[in-house]
Amino acid sequence: MSTPRQPLTETILRGTSAPVRAVLERSLEGRELGRADAEILLGALGRDLQVLCSVADAARFDDVGDEISYVICRNINFTNICYVGCSFCGFARHKHEEDAYDRGLDDILARCHDAVARNASEVCIQGGIHPNKDGFWYRDIVRAIKAELPDLHIHAFSPEEIHFASQRCDGMSLRDYLTMLRDEGLGTIPGTAAEILDDEVRMILSPRKLMTERWTEIVTTAHEVGLRSSSTLMYGHIETPQHISSHLERLRDIQKRTGGFTEFVPLGFIHHKTRLFNEQGSRHGASTPEDLRLIAVSRLFLRPWIKNVQISWVKMGLKLGQVALMSGANDFGGTLMEESISNAAGSEHGDHVEPDTIERLIREIGRVPYERTTTYGRRVRPARAEAPLNLELAQARPAGERHGVALPSGY
Numbered sequence: 394m395s396t397p398r399q400p401l402t403e404t405i406l407r408g409t410s411a412p413v414r415a416v417l418e419r420s421l422e423g424r425e426l427g428r429a430d431a432e433i434l435l436g437a438l439g440r441d442l443q444v445l446c447s448v449a450d451a452a453r454f455d456d457v458g459d460e461i462s463y464v465i466c467r468n469i470n471f472t473n474i475c476y477v478g479c480s481f482c483g484f485a486r487h488k489h490e491e492d493a494y495d496r497g498l499d500d501i502l503a504r505c506h507d508a509v510a511r512n513a514s515e516v517c518i519q520g521g522i523h524p525n526k527d528g529f530w531y532r533d534i535v536r537a538i539k540a541e542l543p544d545l546h547i548h549a550f551s552p553e554e555i556h557f558a559s560q561r562c563d564g565m566s567l568r569d570y571l572t573m574l575r576d577e578g579l580g581t582i583p584g585t586a587a588e589i590l591d592d593e594v595r596m597i598l599s600p601r602k603l604m605t606e607r608w609t610e611i612v613t614t615a616h617e618v619g620l621r622s623s624s625t626l627m628y629g630h631i632e633t634p635q636h637i638s639s640h641l642e643r644l645r646d647i648q649k650r651t652g653g654f655t656e657f658v659p660l661g662f663i664h665h666k667t668r669l670f671n672e673q674g675s676r677h678g679a680s681t682p683e684d685l686r687l688i689a690v691s692r693l694f695l696r697p698w699i700k701n702v703q704i705s706w707v708k709m710g711l712k713l714g715q716v717a718l719m720s721g722a723n724d725f726g727g728t729l730m731e732e733s734i735s736n737a738a739g740s741e742h743g744d745h746v747e748p749d750t751i752e753r754l755i756r757e758i759g760r761v762p763y764e765r766t767t768t769y770g771r772r773v774r775p776a777r778a779e780a781p782l783n784l785e786l787a788q789a790r791p792a793g794e795r796h797g798v799a800l801p802s803g804y
């Protein structure tokens with residue numbers, strides 16, 4: 394991290410409050426921020442917020458330059474049947490509900506072939522915790538895809554799914570289970586199901602879900618066997634700045650030990666159709682200042698350990714996503730092609746963005762787009778025509794999904 398000359402620092406920080414100024418000065422000097430620093434920045438408003446975003450944007454330039462990456466990927470949610478009961482989730486269904494679905498291997502494979510025909514390099518596969526599945530179901534998905542599409546990167550199975558599946562696999566240890574998935578062709582895992590890594594908060598959001606230490610164990614073990622992962626945090630519900638700073642510190646500590654996180658993705662809570670908001674009185678999801686603060690604070694707090702900060706356009710929308718990319722973020726995320734989790738909770742930002750649109754949005758803010766692989770290599774796209782949207786597959790989705798009822802905010 395470079396240290397700008399003092400007069401320039403003075404100009405940049407003019408008009409900020411003393412506490413925010415002190416933290417930003419430390420950051421500009423290249424010093425690692427502590428939890429108390431993050432908590433001060435998480436309260437930034439007005440001039441403090443503007444300067445926080447500018448400093449985070451300058452840090453982003455130092456860390457990764459002016460390029461903005463994106464990935465061509467297709468989401469596949471193989472079932473929405475889930476009995477875990479997270480209160481922030483608008484996606485899960487019980488199996489007798491009209492719009493419950495459980496896709497078989499043929500359906501999943503058809504979606505993978507559709508992804509490849511549309512130039513995807515990755516499929517992101519997650520689903521509800523279906524009580525009738527065993528652990529080998531997850532292996533069979535990976536095995537079937539790799540048998541037909543060996544070059545397609547499989548980014549699949551949240552720590553909650555791995556927690557569930559590894560306990561239903563003939564007494565296999567967690568490490569052996571993850572090794573088996575890796576050997577079958579699993580490429581990376583999503584660092585979802587993290588929400589807020591604090592057990593008091595988790596007991597309110599989802600008491601039947603894996604707790605903080607188990608999430609940490611699964612992600613760390615995945616990294617140790619060579620399965621890298623993303624990292625996430627869900628904000629805008631009942632959490633406090635102290636919960637966020639503790640969560641970020643945990644992620645940074647894991648990264649110092651394993652180096653396995655590919656990126657950090659802050660996920661704003663989509664509140665509309667959730668029990669957490671409608672019955673338990675959570676906040677109204679993430680506000681615009683919260684969206685920008687989370688991007689900026691994560692850039693400053695996680696550097697230099699996690700260099701890629703991703704926006705979630707499906708949570709914040711494309712235009713605010715552009716602002717977030719000028720406030721510390723450097724990755725646009727993916728095309729998704731089929732998003733059904735945020736939409737289920739009431740997001741109105743759609744479920745697909747074409748690569749050309751992503752590149753235009755990036756150029757509009759004066760930055761340089763490039764297509765990446767899941768692990769942030771540069772992808773040279775195969776030279777063949779891209780297939781159009783497969784309307785048959787799109788229309789085969791349950792009505793609730795098509796009309797914007799989609800995965801929960803923590804995905």
Ligand code: SF4
Pocket residue numbers: 475476477478479482483484485520521522553599801803
């Ligand atoms: S968030 Fe995931 S685990 Fe929780 S209820 Fe929804 S689908 Fe199930």
